[in-house]
Amino acid sequence: MMILAMLLQSAPLVADPSKIRPAESPGTWVSNADYPPSAQRAGIEGVVGFKLSVDRAGKVTSCTVTASSGSSILDDKTCSLMMERAKFLPGYDAKGRPFGGEYSSRFRWSIMKNAPIIPFVGTVGEPYLFTMRIEVSAEGAITKCETLSPPGIRENTGPCRDILASKPIKPYVDAAGRPVPKVLIIRHELEIRDQ
Structure with missing residues (x-):
């Protein structure tokens, strides 16, 4: 999720x-x-x-x-x-x-x-880190999504596929109110624990 x-x-x-x-x-x-x-x-x-x-x-x-x-x-x-x-x-x-x-x-x-579940292999007590980089145009369109970690996940697959298919977001603006492009870094951490 x-x-x-x-x-x-x-x-x-x-x-x-x-x-x-x-x-x-x-x-x-x-x-x-x-x-x-x-x-x-x-x-x-x-x-x-x-x-x-x-x-x-x-x-x-x-x-x-x-x-x-x-x-x-x-x-x-x-x-x-x-x-x-x-x-x-x-x-x-x-x-x-x-x-x-x-x-x-x-x-x-x-x-x-309906976000896809990120496949992972982990060890109890060791955090699983997942990081994505998303580029947003000045118009609010998501133009690129890539997985930075873990290695081995192809660009535009998994969560990125769904993010790229999403509707544009409200554009970011600078101090003068002009729309500007941005890069978003999203980090997720998952830890597996014994019950």
Whole structure:
């Protein structure tokens, strides 16, 4: 089962010194590894709308869920991650003084259904690592997928075959709001344990 977690931007990021803005791409604030295990096991998905209050130093001081996913697990995890990881550049008034503000967005928690099971051979107590590299065009199309590890899995087979067949995603944007291509590295770790 592959998990997709993505931040949905309702408006492009614009470099405007009179407004607060993320210090880095909001897509870096959450990774697939952050999906709450209990929600994943239960197949819970959803979109969480949230609002962040940001002080004049760019630190998030509060997170409010503005539209629930229908799951308190996903809602709570979203705000927890935003409080921990979201960083902002302050806005500046006409006299050059920094100020804070609010930032609103949405976050989608999604489990990719019917993803192929990755074949593996492992030893009890030794982790099995699987790493993929995915190229996304400025338009959001997935243009290339390759398995970096373990060695021996052919390009565009297994999980990559399904990823390449998927619909385009919302394009990533730079600080000026222009769509830009990106490379995604997805790492999965599996550990086999005795019962």
